[in-house]
Amino acid sequence: MGRRAKNKQGVPPSFEDFQAKKEKKEAAKKRKAENVEKSEKPVKKSKSDEKKPSKETKSKKKSKKNDEEEYQDPVDLPEVDLEELSSAKKALFDDSDGEEELEDDEFDVGAEEEFDSDEEARANPMFSDDDEDMEELNAANMEALSRKLDEEEELEAEEAEKELLEGDRNQPRAQILPTEEQEEELANAPKDITVIRTRMIEIVKVLENFKELAEEGKSRNDYTSRLLRDICDYFGYNEFLAEKLFNLFSPSEAMEFFEANEISRPITIRTNTLKTRRRDLAQHLVNRGVNLQPIGAWTKVGLQIFDSQVPIGATPEYLAGHYILQAASSFLPVMALDPQENERILDMAAAPGGKTTYIAALMKNTGTVFANDANKARTKSLIANIHRLGCKNTIVCNYDAREFPKVIGGFDRILLDAPCSGTGVIAKDESVKINRTEKDFIQIPHLQKQLLLSAIDSVDANSATGGVIVYSTCSVMVEENEAVVDYALRKRPNVKLVDSGLQIGKEGFTSFRGKHFNPKLSLTRRYYPHTYNVDGFYVAKFKKIAASPHDISKAGAKEKESLARAEAEEEGIIHDDFSVFNDDEDKDIIDLAIKRSMKRKGINPNAKRST
Numbered sequence: 001m002g003r004r005a006k007n008k009q010g011v012p013p014s015f016e017d018f019q020a021k022k023e024k025k026e027a028a029k030k031r032k033a034e035n036v037e038k039s040e041k042p043v044k045k046s047k048s049d050e051k052k053p054s055k056e057t058k059s060k061k062k063s064k065k066n067d068e069e070e071y072q073d074p075v076d077l078p079e080v081d082l083e084e085l086s087s088a089k090k091a092l093f094d095d096s097d098g099e100e101e102l103e104d105d106e107f108d109v110g111a112e113e114e115f116d117s118d119e120e121a122r123a124n125p126m127f128s129d130d131d132e133d134m135e136e137l138n139a140a141n142m143e144a145l146s147r148k149l150d151e152e153e154e155l156e157a158e159e160a161e162k163e164l165l166e167g168d169r170n171q172p173r174a175q176i177l178p179t180e181e182q183e184e185e186l187a188n189a190p191k192d193i194t195v196i197r198t199r200m201i202e203i204v205k206v207l208e209n210f211k212e213l214a215e216e217g218k219s220r221n222d223y224t225s226r227l228l229r230d231i232c233d234y235f236g237y238n239e240f241l242a243e244k245l246f247n248l249f250s251p252s253e254a255m256e257f258f259e260a261n262e263i264s265r266p267i268t269i270r271t272n273t274l275k276t277r278r279r280d281l282a283q284h285l286v287n288r289g290v291n292l293q294p295i296g297a298w299t300k301v302g303l304q305i306f307d308s309q310v311p312i313g314a315t316p317e318y319l320a321g322h323y324i325l326q327a328a329s330s331f332l333p334v335m336a337l338d339p340q341e342n343e344r345i346l347d348m349a350a351a352p353g354g355k356t357t358y359i360a361a362l363m364k365n366t367g368t369v370f371a372n373d374a375n376k377a378r379t380k381s382l383i384a385n386i387h388r389l390g391c392k393n394t395i396v397c398n399y400d401a402r403e404f405p406k407v408i409g410g411f412d413r414i415l416l417d418a419p420c421s422g423t424g425v426i427a428k429d430e431s432v433k434i435n436r437t438e439k440d441f442i443q444i445p446h447l448q449k450q451l452l453l454s455a456i457d458s459v460d461a462n463s464a465t466g467g468v469i470v471y472s473t474c475s476v477m478v479e480e481n482e483a484v485v486d487y488a489l490r491k492r493p494n495v496k497l498v499d500s501g502l503q504i505g506k507e508g509f510t511s512f513r514g515k516h517f518n519p520k521l522s523l524t525r526r527y528y529p530h531t532y533n534v535d536g537f538y539v540a541k542f543k544k545i546a547a548s549p550h551d552i553s554k555a556g557a558k559e560k561e562s563l564a565r566a567e568a569e570e571e572g573i574i575h576d577d578f579s580v581f582n583d584d585e586d587k588d589i590i591d592l593a594i595k596r597s598m599k600r601k602g603i604n605p606n607a608k609r610s611t
């Protein structure tokens, strides 16, 4: 399996990084203070002073920061005072400018008695009085800070690169690729991970500046094929997948992607707004010793967990359904779907229900959500989540979603979070690295295309509020994303792509390796672990602009829905505490359906009434 490299490229810092940085600064400060003390006496220069970088490029950058940073030792990660951090919740959660009453869900933990006075907070600075520390630790979200660190890293990398290149120009071109003889030796020797890593970096450098750095007589292909072999050896991919993933990016970005797959994404939770508000949840969890922060400005319900003294999947708040453990990327398709109150929505591939329960929450438990999944075993966890989170507008069903709209149609909105290859979640499931083969990228897209056409045909083009289909995958492959969407656009001219409304994400490809897609594919969104520190993900939003001969009439859909409800009721799937249907309009149809169903089973419906 692949190596869990300690690469930080493009990834927001973890809690440990914050702690380490803070501690390093404190240690540096201490050392500095000692040095100042010592410098008053005639003593020799401190070791750390001697270590100060002398190159002009480095000092140019460092001079922007305070002196303390020059004493930092990047390897030495000290212990952290967790209590201190958790007591800093006011600063951490105060992401609102004003003091207005927070209605929906905004952070205002500082309003609690512990931090009801700014005076007190000022008198007892929680971390240090160092401005830079406070800036870091008060960051309302990780994104800004992450960007800043990324920028700093980028700048450093650029400068280092420049230095190297300047040096390189005056040198004969380095021989990076092993000779044939060396290759033979390498094949028989145990793999040296350090050598491989160094070679990968060197090859990427050459590929990014081929003209200047390539060895004479060596082709781009020579470098790429050696790099791919190294990627397989170093990270543990099969050759097929390594190449497919590599081809999605520039060589250096591909390396960032592979590195990011070696690091787990942050643990994130979604506040269940059917039961609580984010600030209240955060307060309760902080009191239990959970260190957390908002995920980012783009979500008002997400929290990132850095560290916890209690199991995050077993707190009283968890058991009470105040939150669900959910990857940040999973919020995105639901946000794009933009469910409205009182709509009829289908979640075509719903288990275990992270997105279904978010949809129900955004609908404030009104309307109806059909949560379907073809895998009956998986519907158990779906039902469990629906119960725990208190979704009362949701019906679970168990069809192959390709049967829609024959099952039911005429929905206002449909989410198709499609089954996929999982190439966006390799950090979670390393088996993808070796299990995926060419066959998968034929079979899976085939199913995805069928499902997407079913989704389109199951939406009511005349919906007063919706007519929306969202397609998403946790894959980064073009075959499963742009190619599927492009196919649907060709097969169903009665839909068009629309803006997803998502604040983050890279544009979908409009062409890829000689293949041209509908130019509107740029409206779709791609997510990568190395760019947003979320799982690899893809989101496309369609609007259905006209009915098609494939559609099933809305009247037929209503009737089928009523039958489904009646059957669910009969089977005891719908309870008072689970799903309540007060829809007078449907009552007669439901009653009739119950009677018919009972008759079919040989039960006298009137006899039941009299008991």
Ligand SMILES: C[S@@+](CC[C@H](N)C(=O)[O-])C[C@H]1O[C@@H](n2cnc3c(N)ncnc32)[C@H](O)[C@@H]1O
Residues within 6 Å of the ligand: 330, 348, 349, 350, 351, 352, 353, 354, 355, 356, 372, 373, 374, 375, 378, 399, 400, 401, 402, 417, 418, 419, 420
């Ligand atoms: C990516 S997962 C869905 C995750 C879910 N949306 C969530 O947020 O928790 C894909 C799901 O599709 C289901 N599935 C696979 N083939 C299907 C089909 N033909 N019809 C309906 N569901 C299917 C799988 O059982 C799996 O639960």
